[in-house]
Amino acid sequence: MFKTRLSVANVNARLKQVEGTHLVEFIGFVQVDPERDKRNPSGEFLCACGNKTVKQVGNTLSGMSRSCGCIGRGTVKHGPIASPEERKARVKLRNRYVMMIRRCNDPQAIGYEHYGGRGIKVCDRWMESLDNFIADMGYPEHEKLTIERIDNDGDYCPGNCKWATYAEQALNKRPRSIAHDT
Numbered sequence: 508m509f510k511t512r513l514s515v516a517n518v519n520a521r522l523k524q525v526e527g528t529h530l531v532e533f534i535g536f537v538q539v540d541p542e543r544d545k546r547n548p549s550g551e552f553l554c555a556c557g558n559k560t561v562k563q564v565g566n567t568l569s570g571m572s573r574s575c576g577c578i579g580r581g582t583v584k585h586g587p588i589a590s591p592e593e594r595k596a597r598v599k600l601r602n603r604y605v606m607m608i609r610r611c612n613d614p615q616a617i618g619y620e621h622y623g624g625r626g627i628k629v630c631d632r633w634m635e636s637l638d639n640f641i642a643d644m645g646y647p648e649h650e651k652l653t654i655e656r657i658d659n660d661g662d663y664c665p666g667n668c669k670w671a672t673y674a675e676q677a678l679n680k681r682p683r684s685i686a687h688d689t
Contacts (some may be wrong), residue, residue: 513564518550521568529555529574530567537561589591596646597637607654607663627656630664644668655679 518533532553539549539561547565552575554560560575567573613631633640643665644654650681655671656663659679671679 513548518564518568523550525570525573525574528567528570529578530560530572531555533564533567534559536564592628597641598640599650600646601637603654604633604640608634611663616657625660627660628662630662632665633663644670 513516515533515535522528522533523532530552534551534553536550538544543549543563547563549561550564550567551559551561554566554575554577556575556577558575562572571646606616608629609616610618611627612623613619614623616623633643647653647670652670653673653676654663654668655676655683657667657669657679661667
């Protein structure tokens with residue numbers, strides 16, 4: 508097979524320190540691709556939903572791989588798998604959710620200076636999970652709705668956000684003189 512400096516016990520100990528992972532146990536190393544496995548060995552993991560999955564160990568320990576895929580398939584806390592329509596809606600909503608978080612937290616993100624750079628934050632509950640965001644906001648009625656902060660100086664949180672059209676959002680902008688002063 509191949510050599511690695513990591514042991515099963517070592518990977519399991521480090522796995523317990525990975526925040527937000529649903530992979531609960533490392534079972535052992537497996538060889539998937541000899542060339543790829545030289546750089547980042549693969550291993551079999553047990554997910555909290557009960558599935559076994561093969562993931563690259565380094566990606567799992569860094570938090571890049573956090574489940575067997577059940578989270579991305581639209582499950583809520585490892586519940587039933589959603590229909591294809593629900594999964595598609597969830598992926599679109601996840602993209603909006605990720606961009607909202609990036610605007611507020613990533614200085615490299617487009618528009619950061621108008622959001623995180625001004626002190627706008629995403630509430631802790633929504634930062635915790637997409638499921639919490641969906642529980643509070645629901646899905647938009649149609650694709651053309653976007654998330655809007657009612658008070659432009661307020662944070663992204665349940666009491667300050669709604670789904671709105673671009674035209675509605677255009678009416679809720681900061682005055683230009685203020686926008687350029689910040």
